[in-house]
Amino acid sequence: MKKWVLSLTLAAGVVGLAACSGGGDTVAKSKAGNVSKDELYEAMKERVGDQMLQQLVIEKVLDKEYKVSDKEVDKELNKMKDQLGPQFEMQLLQAGFKDEDDFKEVLHLNLLQQKAATKDIKVTDDEVKEYYDQKEPDIDVRHIIVEDEKTAKEVKKKLDNGEEFADLAKEYSQDATAETGGDLGTISRDDPQMDEDFKAAAFDLKEGEVSGPVQTQFGWHIIEVTKKPEKEAFDKVKDEYAQELKVAKLDQDSNLILQAMKRELKKAKVEVKDEDLKASLDSILDAPDPEDTNDEQMDQQKDDSAKDQADDQDASEDKSKDEKKDK
Structure with missing residues (x-):
């Protein structure tokens, strides 16, 4: 599982808050009292509300702009099955997924984020050919x-x-x-x-x-x-390898996925209505742009340089005073 996928850090298998929102219908009865949908919603909101709302909003926004087919999800799933072999089921359970379908939902979001984040990444034909030549x-x-x-x-x-x-x-x-x-x-x-x-x-x-x-x-x-399969013809795998290279660039710069999510959320004009969850998307929407980060780094470098010059000047003056004393 890719380290850059925001959703994979969320609790697997948690019931969607959207299913519990609104209404006072009873979801559990007991002699000690009933539990309503509103109570359940409030309890879940307090524990996992920010993370779950973030996941639900991102998935809804990306689903409108990008398409991921069942075939693509199954292909990704089969890759992981091949890689993990007989340990796949155990790894699934250890990660907190109740079954394969539960995991496929996360893979679906994974691929949506991947498509959004690689949208503007460019790779040249020469890069793809070099990757093909080196790959076994x-x-x-x-x-x-x-x-x-x-x-x-x-x-x-x-x-x-x-x-x-x-x-x-x-x-x-x-x-x-x-x-x-x-x-x-x-x-x-x-x-x-x-x-x-x-x-x-x-x-x-x-x-x-x-x-x-x-x-x-x-x-x-x-x-x-x-x-041990034979190497496929370049033209047959060119597009697949180009996408692999783009994804590799995501792995090298974790900020790219964050910037892509920020772009998509702003474009969708998302507005959180629940006052308690107002800050749920702030970690994405308030993330500094790369240009701002570069400006801050340059300013910091200037400040550090000025401080070093001042320290050198002070040291030079102290040395001059000591020499005069010795004389």
């Missing part, structure tokens, strides 16, 4: 990880003798993938979280090939590449 297709891998080289060689010998990789992973492997036959899912050459020695060995293998013992900071691995 992702591969699917599984591994067996043990503590020492001796055990790794023992595992490799058994594989060479025809024993099943998944069975040996369950018997020997010392990480959570043991239960899934060592499956690590899809890995990327440029994944910063993946060990460099592991990637170097894995990407050097052919599809279906099994490595010898490979040492990394985590232990000794036996690696198998279960899928």
Whole structure:
């Protein structure tokens, strides 16, 4: 999940405040008293009101200006499933999502923000071609990880003798993938979280090939590449790679997404009517423009320079006084 997506910091699965607004209908009854929609709304507003209103407004505004199809959401979802492999469901639950559909709602907003923020980002054909030339297709891998080289060689010998990789992973492997036959899912050459020695060995293998013992900071691995696609033609992936480059620029400058949200909210002339939530959008709408930030930095540099000159002058005068005293 991308660090620049504002919505992903919000509580997953929280009931939308819009569904609770207005009316005094009873939502729960008890001998001790009833709970009305108004009471529920006020309680939720106090706890998550600012964040939830921000998310609802942003999604409504962006949905009118940009289109994200179910196909695009599913594609993003499948990418994450490939990357996380059998750990996907657990990661989903740990992040607070009740199910896949709940997560897809956040992916939808993620892609809306992405389209809004990349709208004015430009990349040249040369940049895209260079990116294409350097990029290797992702591969699917599984591994067996043990503590020492001796055990790794023992595992490799058994594989060479025809024993099943998944069975040996369950018997020997010392990480959570043991239960899934060592499956690590899809890995990327440029994944910063993946060990460099592991990637170097894995990407050097052919599809279906099994490595010898490979040492990394985590232990000794036996690696198998279960899928290694051929590189697609440039014309076929040009648009996709151009978008990936634009998104990469968002990652390099987190202020771009904030400025895009500010632009879209101002264009939509959003007005918060609830007095208690008046400041919900201030963190976006009051964010300084890049030009203002640059001016402030220049002013600060001038102030620092003037202060340094004054300090140097004072030091020079003190030194002159000391020299006169010595004479």
